[in-house]
Structures are given as structure tokens and as C-alpha cells.
Amino acid sequence: MNELRLLLRDASLRLSHAGVGSPDTDAIALLAHAWSTDVAEVRRAEVLGRVPDGVVLQRFSALIDERATRVPLQHLTGRAAFRHLELAVGPGVFVPRPETEILVDLVAPTLRSIAAPVVVDLCAGSGALALAVKDEHPSAAVYAAELSPDACAWAQANRDRLGLDVRIRCEDALTAFPELEGQVDVVLSNPPYIPVGMVPIDPEVRDHDPQIALYGGSEDGLRIPLQVAERAAQLLRPGGLVVMEHASSQGDSLPARLSTQGLWDDVADHRDLTALPRAVSARRR
Ligand SMILES: C[S@@+](CC[C@H](N)C(=O)[O-])C[C@H]1O[C@@H](n2cnc3c(N)ncnc32)[C@H](O)[C@@H]1O
Structure with a gap:
């Protein structure tokens, strides 16, 4: 050797x-x-x-x-691959995960069916979803909201380095973009969803991803995702599409809770490339 x-x-x-x-x-x-x-x-x-x-x-x-x-590999290289992009990441921002990539596939048919779709990414982190959508659907008007100032700075830096025209606001997803209410075609979100008290085993996640990126605010982890879904409903036009990532254990509970919001039609769950339940989609009633 x-x-x-x-x-x-x-x-x-x-x-x-x-x-x-x-x-x-x-x-x-x-x-x-x-x-x-x-x-x-x-x-x-x-x-x-x-x-x-x-x-x-x-x-x-x-x-x-x-x-x-157990410092994350991506913090050491300073880079994380997401779809066709290489994003800069480090302390203060959630490292984008491969399983999140399917959200971009799930919204693609809808985006292709509209000449100039309006897209909002709620809880943007490094900007992974918003930037990938803009990269793959250049005619889309893409907006993103991120509450953490540190994460938001990473997202804005990624946008500027990649030269992708995405409007990124450093503010609460639950109130962001009031001027777009009722006009949005697609909302994507990978919100914090880990059940409070279920501390991740991997030190890379537990000790290095920001806490605000991880925990869903309740024992079942669904409080913040459901709040984000309500905000998505305010932003979407009738028939608009929401796609939201969830934990593999939430493949029944999140669709069921969305169905009881009375805001959605066509609630459906989707598996990731490892066949685990990973994302819910629904159409605004
Ligand atoms: C799981 S990370 C996902 C980040 C990115 N979308 C991705 O897929 O890599 C969740 C993100 O939501 C942000 N966040 C949490 N609560 C928020 C809120 N109320 N408004 C906006 N962003 C929020 C966190 O700071 C974190 O960046």
C-alpha cells in the first residue's frame, strides 16, 4: 500500500x-x-x-x-453541497442536509407550470432551499425569511457569492412578507421540528447546529411547524402549494394536524431517498 x-x-x-x-x-x-x-x-x-x-x-x-x-465536516471545510450548489456554512447556521433536497423536487412540477412563480422559503438557514429554487427556476421571484441574525448573514453571504437574486429578510417567518399575503404560489419550509426533550445523539448536531434550528417548541415537535403552516396559508393564493420537511416520526402526525387546520386540500406525505417519511405537501383551500 x-x-x-x-x-x-x-x-x-x-x-x-x-x-x-x-x-x-x-x-x-x-x-x-x-x-x-x-x-x-x-x-x-x-x-x-x-x-x-x-x-x-x-x-x-x-x-x-x-x-x-466531532466538529462537523462541513464546519471544517466551510462548505456544504446542496442540489447543484456549494453553500458556505459554519458556526451559527444549520448545515443543510441531503434529505432536504427532495423538497426542491416536490415543488418543481408546480413551478414549471407557472410562467413567473412567487416562492417563499420560511426558516431559510443558510438559504439552501431558496437559493436552490432560484438556481433551478430562474424565472421565479424567490423570497426567504430567517430569524437568527447569524444564520441570516450566512444566507445573505451565500446569495451574494452565488449571484442569485433572492430577497432574504432577517425576521420572524411567522410575520414575514405581509406584502405578499394571498399572492404566493409556493411556500417551502424546513422548520425546527425535533421534539423538545429528544436531544440528538450525534455531537455534530447536538453541539454544533444552533438550538433555534433544531427544536419544534413542544413535546411532539409540531408547535413551530404548525405555526409556520398557518403563516404559509396566509401567504399562499388559493390553490398554492406548501411543502414542509418533518422528522421521520412525524409522517402521520403532521399531515393529520394539517388536515385539522381547515386550510388545506390534498394533504399528502412523501418519503425521502432512504424511504423514510420526510415531507408533507398540501394545497391552500
Ligand atoms: C432546520 S433549520 C433549516 C434551515 C434551512 N432551511 C435548511 O434546510 O438547511 C431551521 C431554521 O429555522 C430558523 N428559524 C427558527 N425559528 C424561526 C422563525 N420563527 N422565523 C424564521 N426562522 C426561524 C432557524 O434559525 C434555522 O435556521
Whole structure:
């Protein structure tokens, strides 16, 4: 086994012993980051038997040490992939998750059926959903609201760096965009929804995602999601679509509670790519 492979294997073992769930992927991503290159180049270097210089090795070793303390990979690289975008992330903002990507697929048919749709992302975090929608549906007028000033600053910085024309307001989703009431075609939201008291096991989530991004404000985690749904109903035109992410345990309870709001038709739940219940959709009555 060549030197680079040994280096990666040792780093991966270290991460594995620290309880990191994807040690091989993380080790190679951190080496790519330390080497200021991408994973494909590291793979090529592996094949060619190339070895990074001492400065890169030191940087890599320090990154592995940090990752072993369960600092999120994305905080160390400063980047998170979402749909076709690379978003800047770090302390103070929720790291966008792959399972959230299906929300963009769920709204796509509706967005394609309208010439210039109006879209609102409530609880925007890094701006993942709003920016991905604008990227994939350039004719849409996209708005986003985020309460945390830190997270909102990340969203605005991502927007500016990516050059995507999304109006991002640093304010409460429950009152945001009064000027759009009754006119919106699509509302997306990935609100905080973890049941209060159910503290996540993974240190990356528990210790590094902001608390305001996690907990849904009640024992079942549905208080904030239901409030966001009510705000979505005020924003949407009749027939407008809401799509909201939820915990895999809320695939029955959230659709049932939405049905009792008396605001929605066609309430339906959807599974993510791992077949877990993940998002509810409904049409404004
Ligand atoms: C689970 S994170 C989702 C972030 C982003 N949409 C994503 O999918 O990566 C929830 C976000 O909602 C924000 N938030 C919580 N309560 C809010 C409120 N009342 N108004 C606006 N944003 C809120 C949190 O700060 C956090 O950024």
C-alpha cells in the first residue's frame, strides 16, 4: 500500500474510533481541503503515488484531530453541497442536509407550470432551499425569511457569492412578507421540528447546529411547524402549494394536524431517498 493510502487509512481509522459515521469519506474530503484541491485529485494522487508536502500533512493532521472531536465536516471545510450548489456554512447556521433536497423536487412540477412563480422559503438557514429554487427556476421571484441574525448573514453571504437574486429578510417567518399575503404560489419550509426533550445523539448536531434550528417548541415537535403552516396559508393564493420537511416520526402526525387546520386540500406525505417519511405537501383551500 502506498504512502498516501496508508495516510488515509490511518486517518479513517482514527475517525472511525471517534464514532464518525463516514470515516473514509471524511478523511479524503479533509485531505482534499488541506491540499486545496478536490476529492478527484486526491484519488488521482493515490493512483500515481504522489504525497503532499509537510505543510499539507500538518494541516491534514490538525483537521483530523478536530473532526475526531466531532466538529462537523462541513464546519471544517466551510462548505456544504446542496442540489447543484456549494453553500458556505459554519458556526451559527444549520448545515443543510441531503434529505432536504427532495423538497426542491416536490415543488418543481408546480413551478414549471407557472410562467413567473412567487416562492417563499420560511426558516431559510443558510438559504439552501431558496437559493436552490432560484438556481433551478430562474424565472421565479424567490423570497426567504430567517430569524437568527447569524444564520441570516450566512444566507445573505451565500446569495451574494452565488449571484442569485433572492430577497432574504432577517425576521420572524411567522410575520414575514405581509406584502405578499394571498399572492404566493409556493411556500417551502424546513422548520425546527425535533421534539423538545429528544436531544440528538450525534455531537455534530447536538453541539454544533444552533438550538433555534433544531427544536419544534413542544413535546411532539409540531408547535413551530404548525405555526409556520398557518403563516404559509396566509401567504399562499388559493390553490398554492406548501411543502414542509418533518422528522421521520412525524409522517402521520403532521399531515393529520394539517388536515385539522381547515386550510388545506390534498394533504399528502412523501418519503425521502432512504424511504423514510420526510415531507408533507398540501394545497391552500
Ligand atoms: C432546520 S433549520 C433549516 C434551515 C434551512 N432551511 C435548511 O434546510 O438547511 C431551521 C431554521 O429555522 C430558523 N428559524 C427558527 N425559528 C424561526 C422563525 N420563527 N422565523 C424564521 N426562522 C426561524 C432557524 O434559525 C434555522 O435556521
